[in-house]
Ligand SMILES: Cc1cc2nc3c(=O)[nH]c(=O)nc-3n(C[C@H](O)[C@H](O)[C@H](O)COP(=O)(O)OP(=O)(O)OC[C@H]3O[C@@H](n4cnc5c(N)ncnc54)[C@H](O)[C@@H]3O)c2cc1C
């Protein structure tokens with residue numbers, strides 16, 4: 001295998017740059033590569049994406065493998081995994097890092113299977129010691145922290161959870177070597193017929209503040225009146241317990257927990273949520289947790305950094321008011 | 329049409345312990361069908377009601393998983409196959425996919441495999457894509473709607489974080505499904521009774537023609553620990569509601585979280 005670490009580069013959705021996750025991965029990749037005397041390479045796939053390679057150099061990549069082809073204009077597993085696998089078989093990186101969006105989970109798992117590689121999904125830490133790559137990921141709703149290692153001589157594909165590593169700093173003017181390859185012969189069996197924005201999409205995973213409400217709010221009306229307002233005051237998104245999703249107060253998109261979304265924002269506010277283990281599964285790794293509940297024995301207080309005991313319908317509007325006051 | 333549904337049995341909640349050999353100990357926790365697999369079973373049955381043929385539930389796991397396989401039969405699946413061998417406990421996800429692929433190839437006439445988007449214990453969602461790749465079939469992950477399905481092709485919506493992709497691919501294929509796709513049915517008591525004693529066929533490694541080398545994992549678990557306890561929190565005391573709220577805001581500001 002070549003002494004190379006690869007980072008799959010994603011384009012930022014709303015800017016002419018690489019995505020935050022790619023900057024995070026380049027930051028970590030640079031650190032690992034420097035410690036190992038390895039080359040850090042960007043993996044750039046798509047159509048009209050050559051400029052992303054230059055952006056990747058500015059954030060620390062030494063090299064970029066580019067497959068720029070109209071057939072890659074839309075993500076398809078066949079196209080992207082076919083392209084990446086051909087490159088990986090030719091240039092033999094030791095580690096390939098990707099983000100862990102749905103698309104990247106689709107990609108990383110299929111790529112690992114294609115390469116008979118080691119696979120680590122949604123990891124929050126990675127290290128390399130000589131030939132030994134180690135990845136850390138949580139499972140069982142955050143109740144188990146798994147340390148994964150990999151058979152010698154096999155490449156490793158790791159999808160990485162957002163905000164696991166600090167972003168690389170931009171170094172304007174930094175350049176690197178571009179290796180451009182033609183798309184290999186691939187049977188593209190899947191056609192993307194259309195792509196539409198999702199109605200009412202809530203990207204909880206990206207939010208740095210999340211305010212969630214539960215059954216303790218008493219009614220859907222109270223939820224709608226109080227929770228989005230507090231979330232807005234804090235510049236965050238709003239979530240929910242399963243109990244109120246099942247009760248139809250709010251769509252499933254907002255559910256946090258074992259069967260909803262796993263989040264780890266800087267601040268998580270749980271209002272009128274008891275703290276069932278399945279809810280904790282989705283939010284316990286948040287940095288600061290505030291719980292508001294009338295029952296001082298509610299299990300949510302066991303994971304809370306700060307607790308307010310009392311009626312949510314009184315405390316939440318007061319909190320919103322205080323925060324808005326402070327913001328001026 | 330022959331549809332295979334991959335099904336995992338999981339603990340109802342994740343308050344699990346870690347055994348000294350690093351396996352997961354879920355003793356005392358009720359075992360249920362992985363939530364997303366209920367949707368996979370329902371979707372398989374729904375299309376089977378329209379097209380006829382077979383819906384086979386496939387699990388790679390211990391004998392105890394027959395309980396949830398029976399639940400799938402009670403929901404309306406027509407066949408079941410349990411892949412069970414002491415050698416399977418060491419498999420990584422790609423190895424599990426390889427064994428399942430070998431079994432699916434033995435079934436011979438499979439048109440579509442439906443998996444859940446992820447399991448609620450491992451939480452990886454890697455099994456479906458790995459299975460597709462090992463089989464050499466196309467994959468559609470995170471499917472929230474199947475709008476067309478016949479012997480040759482499938483048209484489906486992939487429900488991603490912020491967008492919906494409408495995609496078409498050829499069969500045979502592997503898909504993984506999300507909650508949007510349907511409302512799983514509850515099996516009636518009568519049906520549960522009827523399948524209670526049904527024999528569930530099993531296959532071992534040898535029966536799917538795999539050797540020890542095929543089962544050798546590339547990914548291994550070197551360690552497993554519970555999370556470090558969270559720092560003890562503080563219940564804000566004293567004063568009336570407004571004073572407490574003010575005190576909280578002060579603390580959050582001091583910590584620079586707001
Ligand atoms: C397989 C499985 C998967 C699950 N997945 C999830 C999941 O992904 N996410 C999830 O959230 N749950 C999940 N659950 C459900 C979970 O077990 C709980 O039932 C659910 O989280 C409870 O929601 P809740 O806290 O809103 O309601 P409750 O448990 O009813 O709690 C309401 C809380 O509000 C408090 N309260 C009441 N009135 C007031 C008031 N006026 N002021 C202040 N506080 C008040 C009460 O003291 C109580 O603590 C799952 C369950 C199972 C079995």
Ligand SMILES: Nc1ncnc2c1ncn2[C@@H]1O[C@H](COP(=O)(O)O)[C@@H](O)[C@H]1O
Nearest residue numbers: 334335388443444446447452453454455
């Ligand atoms: N051991 C298994 N036996 C059968 N199906 C499985 C198994 N493991 C995973 N699956 C399927 O793959 C999906 C994703 O699981 P996972 O990759 O563990 O998150 C599940 O919803 C099942 O449909």
